Amino acid sequence: MPVYEYKGLTTEGRDVSGIIDADSPKTARVKLRQSGVYPTDVVEGAGEATYGFSSAEREERSSSVGSWLSKIQVSQRAGLMEVALMTRHLATLTAAKLPLMEALSALMDQLEKGELKRIVASVRERVKEGSSLAASLSQYPSVFSEIYINMVKAGEASGTLDGMLLRLADYLEYQVKLRNQLIATLTYPIFMVIIGGLILLGLVTFIVPKITLIFEEVHQVLPWPTVVLIAVSHFLNQYWWVVLVAGLFGLFGFQQYIKTPGGRVKFDRFLLRVPIMGRVILMVAISRFTRTLSTLLTGGVPLLQALDVVRNVVQNTVLAEAIDRARQNIGEGQSLAAPLRKSGMFPPLVTHMIAVGEKSGELEPMLVKVSEAYDNEVEAIISTLTALLTPVMILVMGAIIGFIVMAILLPIFELSQIVR
Numbered sequence: 001m002p003v004y005e006y007k008g009l010t011t012e013g014r015d016v017s018g019i020i021d022a023d024s025p026k027t028a029r030v031k032l033r034q035s036g037v038y039p040t041d042v043v044e045g046a047g048e049a050t051y052g053f054s055s056a057e058r059e060e061r062s063s064s065v066g067s068w069l070s071k072i073q074v075s076q077r078a079g080l081m082e083v084a085l086m087t088r089h090l091a092t093l094t095a096a097k098l099p100l101m102e103a104l105s106a107l108m109d110q111l112e113k114g115e116l117k118r119i120v121a122s123v124r125e126r127v128k129e130g131s132s133l134a135a136s137l138s139q140y141p142s143v144f145s146e147i148y149i150n151m152v153k154a155g156e157a158s159g160t161l162d163g164m165l166l167r168l169a170d171y172l173e174y175q176v177k178l179r180n181q182l183i184a185t186l187t188y189p190i191f192m193v194i195i196g197g198l199i200l201l202g203l204v205t206f207i208v209p210k211i212t213l214i215f216e217e218v219h220q221v222l223p224w225p226t227v228v229l230i231a232v233s234h235f236l237n238q239y240w241w242v243v244l245v246a247g248l249f250g251l252f253g254f255q256q257y258i259k260t261p262g263g264r265v266k267f268d269r270f271l272l273r274v275p276i277m278g279r280v281i282l283m284v285a286i287s288r289f290t291r292t293l294s295t296l297l298t299g300g301v302p303l304l305q306a307l308d309v310v311r312n313v314v315q316n317t318v319l320a321e322a323i324d325r326a327r328q329n330i331g332e333g334q335s336l337a338a339p340l341r342k343s344g345m346f347p348p349l350v351t352h353m354i355a356v357g358e359k360s361g362e363l364e365p366m367l368v369k370v371s372e373a374y375d376n377e378v379e380a381i382i383s384t385l386t387a388l389l390t391p392v393m394i395l396v397m398g399a400i401i402g403f404i405v406m407a408i409l410l411p412i413f414e415l416s417q418i419v420r
Contacts, residue, residue: 133152151168154301204229296310349373
């Protein structure tokens with residue numbers, strides 16, 4: 001349903017403005033008049049005025065391009081950190097015993113203009129019409145994940161919405177922290193690779209041809225490093241488009257391959273077998289699995305339903321299949337630890353701690369301990385790899401540049417010997 005920004009006057013003559021959810025500008029005006037507001041301006045939420053178009057044009061724009069653009073803007077502008085802050089604000093408001101409608105209205109006043117504010121306005125209108133908060137939020141799957149919806153649904157059912165929202169805010173803020181750590185860790189190596197690659201490309205395609213042209217004119221027998229360097233330089237100068245097209249086609253083909261079920265499984269299995277990085281990927285996936293499962297179980301979501309949701313957060317089809325098999329076995333009466341151990345994908349430490357948590361009745365805190373242990377290990381490994389990666393990259397770059405310098409200097413030394 002589209003969202004409209006409006007300006008108008010109340011019956012007392014005060015200027016008011018806000019956001020309203022309606023099927024069309026006409027419906028929005030009717031809603032506003034029913035609430036005691038006489039609109040002077042109604043603008044579609046995506047930022048385009050509805051005036052200046054015929055009703056048929058407005059309907060066509062809203063039904064086709066408008067809805068598509070709205071989805072793109074939501075996914076681009078409503079970031080994870082914004083959702084986390086919004087969730088914490090809403091938790092604070094509901095914990096203060098404010099009715100949900102008043103809490104959503106107060107939340108709108110705290111949010112800056114943008115897609116998230118329009119989404120909250122739409123959610124408020126749906127709640128006003130009788131929908132639950134979870135059902136209203138589920139209309140925006142690109143912003144509110146399945147985990148988010150299930151937690152809110154459980155909170156509404158148990159009457160602990162404020163506590164559930166606080167847990168959700170903690171969970172989202174942790175996800176933001178983890179993402180920022182990974183970005184900060186990988187930024188420098190990626191920057192080094194890009195800059196080093198550009199420098200080498202510039203040397204081989206622009207500088208080297210001008211220098212090696214002298215050797216070709218002399219008709220001297222060149223050493224093999226110089227021959228290799230000249231061949232690579234000529235190829236990149238004349239057939240750079242072949243490299244570009246081949247790279248694009250290769251990337252496109254790879255993307256299409258991993259979209260197939262069999263290709264995705266083989267690729268995910270390969271990732272888990274990569275030395276060092278495979279272990280890091282596995283630990284990150286297990287950390288997400290245990291922390292998310294703990295959050296859902298603490299929120300009152302049943303175990304089978306929680307496993308059905310949490311399989312999507314591991315982002316690895318091999319592990320997701322293991323979780324699916326565990327879910328089926330649990331449905332037949334088994335414990336959680338036994339099928340996970342049987343799958344062979346989860347380390348003994350994980351299954352042992354889960355088994356202890358099940359026996360002691362403290363599964364949720366035990367899952368959090370597993371997640372924290374793996375988070376610390378991942379952070380230590382990544383820090384070590386980053387510390388080692390920088391000197392390794394410098395050595396590789398130095399070796400390549402040294403090869404180029406040697407390939408240029410060797411013919412010069414030979415020419416100097418001939419002159420003598």
